[in-house]
Amino acid sequence: xxxxxxxxxxxxxWPEAMPAPxxxxxxxxxxxxxxxxxxxxxxxxxxxxxxxxxELMFQAAGIALVAFGRYxxxxxxxxxxxxxxxxxxxxxxxxxxxxxxxxxxxxxxxADEWAEMRG
Amino acid sequence: xxxELQQLVQVVxxxxxxxxDAGAPIxxxxxxxxxxxxxxxxxxxxxxxxxxxxxxxxxVKSKLPAYAAVxxxxxxxxxxxxxxxxxxGGTQVIHGWDxxxxxxxxxxxxxxxxxxxxxxxxxxxxxxxxxxxxxxxxALYASEYMSHxxxxxxxxFFAAFCLFVLSMTCLVMADNMILLYLGxxxxxxxxxxxxxxxYKKPSAVAAAKKxxxxxxxxxxxxxxxVMLTFVHFGTIEYVQLFASERLQEYLALVGEGRLSEIxxxxxxxxxxxxxxxxxKSAQLPLYVWLPDAMEGPTPVSALIHAxxxxxxxxxxxxxTFPVFVLSEWALPVVAWVGALTALLAATIGMAQFDIxxxxxxxxxxxxxxxxxxxxxxxxxxxxxxxFTHAFFKATLFLCxxxxxxxxxxxxDLRKLSGLMKVPGWRIVSLAMLVGCLNLAGFPFxxxxxxxxxxxxxxxxxxxxxxxxxxxLITAGLTAYYTFxxxxxxFVGPVHYEAGDEAHGHDDAHAHDAHGHDAHHAAHGDAHGHDxxxxxxxxxxxxxxxxAGEFHPHAPGWAINTVLxxxxxxxxxxxxxxxxxxxxxGWVGSMVHDSTAHYVSPFAHHEAAADGAGHDAxxxxxxxxxxxxATGHGDEHAAAHAGTFLGMxxxxxxxxxxxxxxxxxxxxxxxxxxxxxxxxxxSKADDLLPLLGPIPRWAQNKWYVDELYDFLVRIPLWVASHxxxxxxxxxxxxxxxxxxxxxxxxxSIVRPSQSGVLHQYALGMAGGLAVLMVxxxxxxx
Numbered sequence: 001x002x003x004x005x006x007x008x009x010x011x012x013x014w015p016e017a018m019p020a021p022x023x024x025x026x027x028x029x030x031x032x033x034x035x036x037x038x039x040x041x042x043x044x045x046x047x048x049x050x051x052x053x054x055e056l057m058f059q060a061a062g063i064a065l066v067a068f069g070r071y072x073x074x075x076x077x078x079x080x081x082x083x084x085x086x087x088x089x090x091x092x093x094x095x096x097x098x099x100x101x102x103x104x105x106x107x108x109x110x111a112d113e114w115a116e117m118r119g
Numbered sequence: 120x121x122x123e124l125q126q127l128v129q130v131v132x133x134x135x136x137x138x139x140d141a142g143a144p145i146x147x148x149x150x151x152x153x154x155x156x157x158x159x160x161x162x163x164x165x166x167x168x169x170x171x172x173x174x175x176x177x178x179v180k181s182k183l184p185a186y187a188a189v190x191x192x193x194x195x196x197x198x199x200x201x202x203x204x205x206x207x208g209g210t211q212v213i214h215g216w217d218x219x220x221x222x223x224x225x226x227x228x229x230x231x232x233x234x235x236x237x238x239x240x241x242x243x244x245x246x247x248x249x250x251x252x253x254x255x256x257x258a259l260y261a262s263e264y265m266s267h268x269x270x271x272x273x274x275x276f277f278a279a280f281c282l283f284v285l286s287m288t289c290l291v292m293a294d295n296m297i298l299l300y301l302g303x304x305x306x307x308x309x310x311x312x313x314x315x316x317x318y319k320k321p322s323a324v325a326a327a328k329k330x331x332x333x334x335x336x337x338x339x340x341x342x343x344x345v346m347l348t349f350v351h352f353g354t355i356e357y358v359q360l361f362a363s364e365r366l367q368e369y370l371a372l373v374g375e376g377r378l379s380e381i382x383x384x385x386x387x388x389x390x391x392x393x394x395x396x397x398x399k400s401a402q403l404p405l406y407v408w409l410p411d412a413m414e415g416p417t418p419v420s421a422l423i424h425a426x427x428x429x430x431x432x433x434x435x436x437x438x439t440f441p442v443f444v445l446s447e448w449a450l451p452v453v454a455w456v457g458a459l460t461a462l463l464a465a466t467i468g469m470a471q472f473d474i475x476x477x478x479x480x481x482x483x484x485x486x487x488x489x490x491x492x493x494x495x496x497x498x499x500x501x502x503x504x505x506f507t508h509a510f511f512k513a514t515l516f517l518c519x520x521x522x523x524x525x526x527x528x529x530x531d532l533r534k535l536s537g538l539m540k541v542p543g544w545r546i547v548s549l550a551m552l553v554g555c556l557n558l559a560g561f562p563f564x565x566x567x568x569x570x571x572x573x574x575x576x577x578x579x580x581x582x583x584x585x586x587x588x589x590x591l592i593t594a595g596l597t598a599y600y601t602f603x604x605x606x607x608x609f610v611g612p613v614h615y616e617a618g619d620e621a622h623g624h625d626d627a628h629a630h631d632a633h634g635h636d637a638h639h640a641a642h643g644d645a646h647g648h649d650x651x652x653x654x655x656x657x658x659x660x661x662x663x664x665x666a667g668e669f670h671p672h673a674p675g676w677a678i679n680t681v682l683x684x685x686x687x688x689x690x691x692x693x694x695x696x697x698x699x700x701x702x703x704g705w706v707g708s709m710v711h712d713s714t715a716h717y718v719s720p721f722a723h724h725e726a727a728a729d730g731a732g733h734d735a736x737x738x739x740x741x742x743x744x745x746x747x748a749t750g751h752g753d754e755h756a757a758a759h760a761g762t763f764l765g766m767x768x769x770x771x772x773x774x775x776x777x778x779x780x781x782x783x784x785x786x787x788x789x790x791x792x793x794x795x796x797x798x799x800x801s802k803a804d805d806l807l808p809l810l811g812p813i814p815r816w817a818q819n820k821w822y823v824d825e826l827y828d829f830l831v832r833i834p835l836w837v838a839s840h841x842x843x844x845x846x847x848x849x850x851x852x853x854x855x856x857x858x859x860x861x862x863x864x865x866s867i868v869r870p871s872q873s874g875v876l877h878q879y880a881l882g883m884a885g886g887l888a889v890l891m892v893x894x895x896x897x898x899x
Contacts, residue, residue, distance in 0.1 A: 042877060042880055042881055042884060115874035115876075117874040118873050118874030118875075
């Protein structure tokens with residue numbers, strides 16, 4: 001059923017055939033994700049949210065790498081991203097453990113609780 | 120001064136002509152290896168040191184270290200006598216072991232050798248005989264004198280005492296200048312240790328430091344002199360030095376009167392050595408340590424600061440006399456410094472009240488005589504005076520020590536009187552009399568002959584008449600202050616007060632008093648006299664002294680024995696003048712065979728005057744140099760020899776100095792004995808106001824200490840404070856600036872480290888933004 005509808009619509013020219021996504025599209029997505037992550041990191045106080053924001057920025061960089069890799073017909077970009085994802089997984093475990101420990105110390109997730117490194 | 124120098128050059132020239140013409144080096148005789156057992160002389164005092172050290176470790180409370188020291192030193196004396204007896208006329212070198220030897224090239228003067236070896240000639244023997252002999256006697260004396268600190272202090276004393284003799288042995292017997300320097304520093308160290316023996320007394324510690332520092336100044340001169348000797352002559356071994364071609368060449372130049380052709384470097388050596396001698400022998404610029412050194416125990420004052428160590432300077436000059444004649448400045452300076460020291464110290468000695476201080480100044484004064492003797496070219500006279508002075512001054516000091524020991528540290532001549540009449544003090548008083556007669560130059564005593572020789576020689580040597588007069592006046596002053604002590608302390612009305620050590624002895628004295636009482640009951644008469652003296656004293660003196668509480672304890676057998684021996688030796692020392700008479704006595708013959716041998720051209724003058732008999736002898740003195748030499752000497756003598764008021768000094772000086780001595784003794788008799796009824800005052804006190812402020816100045820030692828304070832200590836104090844401020848502000852300021860700069864910078868930057876996570880994140884983001892702006896906008 002859905003197939004029929006889709007093919008019908010397609011024959012009638014709707015939706016319009018999209019142009020193949022270019023490098024610029026991917027980079028736009030990447031920049032947008034990075035900006036969201038950065039703004040989130042700067043504005044939120046919750047440690048977990050902040051941590052997630054860093055992950056977002058990580059993956060934004062990953063998208064850019066894959067996009068460039070594809071653009072240059074080179075696999076180095078993708079290889080690099082696989083490494084990044086692997087490291088990010090390990091780092092996520094560490095970071096969450098840290099957050100748990102910090103929470104136990106202060107019974108709060110606010111990053112403002114921690115300012116002991118003031119010079 | 121210029122004329123005198125000119126004359127001295129001629130004198131030296133004439134004298135050296137005698138030695139050089141015959142080709143005989145000044146160093147006496149030929150050198151041969153000596154017996155190995157001579158090494159026992161330094162080894163035995165070392166054994167004494169070790170015994171005293173172990174006694175200290177095992178906390179021996181008996182008199183063991185004292186008797187061990189006496190035994191070791193006595194044995195060393197016996198060995199010295201044996202060494203002297205077998206010596207004959209020559210020079211012996213005993214090689215102990217290789218000590219220092221290094222070379223930095225194959226050439227001449229590029230190998231430095233200093234072995235532990237002994238250089239034995241008759242001068243060495245002369246010195247060692249009285250050093251070891253007196254050390255033995257004084258150690259025996261000290262066994263009793265120091266008995267109140269039996270225990271570790273006693274061991275410490277005798278360890279340092281033996282170490283002193285060991286060092287003195289190194290100094291005197293060394294066969295090179297480095298070993299001499301070792302001994303020189305060693306005696307300085309022992310002097311320091313023994314002056315500061317009562318280390319709980321601040322004045323003793325200060326005196327020890329003063330002596331040490333003053334000696335450092337002199338020792339700097341000596342060290343430089345030794346270095347320069349090596350640089351110039353390429354050796355510091357006496358045998359090589361005296362035989363070196365260079366020295367012989369210079370001596371030949373001196374003989375020809377061409378002193379100016381000797382390089383300045385060689386002329387500088389004696390000047391530097393002389394500074395060392397002035398420091399050790401307490402001569403004019405550096406004498407102030409010796410009177411203060413009396414803070415040490417009296418046996419130390421007697422041995423080190425009167426008889427032996429302080430004569431090391433005389434020994435140094437006598438030993439290196441061939442080097443000393445190379446400089447036209449050294450010997451005149453020695454003579455003048457000696458004469459002025461003699462006069463200055465004598466004037467101070469006249470005004471002091473502490474009898475030990477008086478003896479100290481007298482030592483300085485007599486050392487001045489010895490230096491004057493060396494300066495006027497009579498090494499024999501100087502050595503003879505050293506020898507006689509060693510005996511009589513040791514006697515005098517030990518008598519003062521006996522008084523101090525018995526009177527609980529009392530040394531003020533205003534508080535002591537008439538000790539001769541106190542039972543048990545007869546021997547001390549008689550020994551003191553013998554010492555005083557010697558020191559005063561009473562006719563036919565040893566001191567009379569030796570002092571006389573120096574004074575006569577000063578008048579004979581041209582250009583030194585003034586020194587002769589100074590020494591003659593000093594002889595009168597010496598007689599006066601010596602007998603001032605004797606007439607005040609040992610004769611006259613009986614009176615004594617305890618000194619300031621009485622409280623320290625309280626227990627002992629309380630005990631003593633009981634002992635006395637018990638003795639009274641048992642023996643009665645001997646101590647009854649003692650009591651009688653006390654009551655007499657109480658009636659006579661009318662002061663706050665309580666007669667019943669203070670019992671002076673008369674010296675025991677050890678002190679009395681030593682004093683007797685020394686007094687007899689002092690008397691007999693006069694005899695050596697008549698042994699081997701033509702050679703100026705026994706001491707003269709000892710000096711004649713040594714490096715100090717020196718034929719004064721005026722010896723011939725004397726010979727000619729004294730009669731034909733002497734001529735032959737002086738032919739011998741000049742080593743039979745033949746007609747030429749003799750003619751030369753006579754010519755010079757006739758042309759330049761000085762006179763005493765137109766008379767031959769050698770003939771008349773006996774009478775003149777005898778009269779001067781009598782005048783001094785007579786003055787003391789009149790002023791301090793006749794009509795004196797109390798200990799505190801004599802006729803002299805009535806006459807003193809006539810002299811105005813002079814006696815007060817003299818009593819304050821002419822303010823020399825204050826002058827040194829003003830010239831040295833205060834400038835140093837001011838400079839140190841200025842430097843302290845500079846140090847604080849400049850040096851510390853610079854260092855602190857480097858510490859402060861990072862801190863200041865940090866305090867500016869530090870606030871950026873807020874510790875707030877978001878600020879860091881914002882910073883990073885901002886940085887990123889800035890970078891992007893730079894990359895995208897600015898660099899485009």
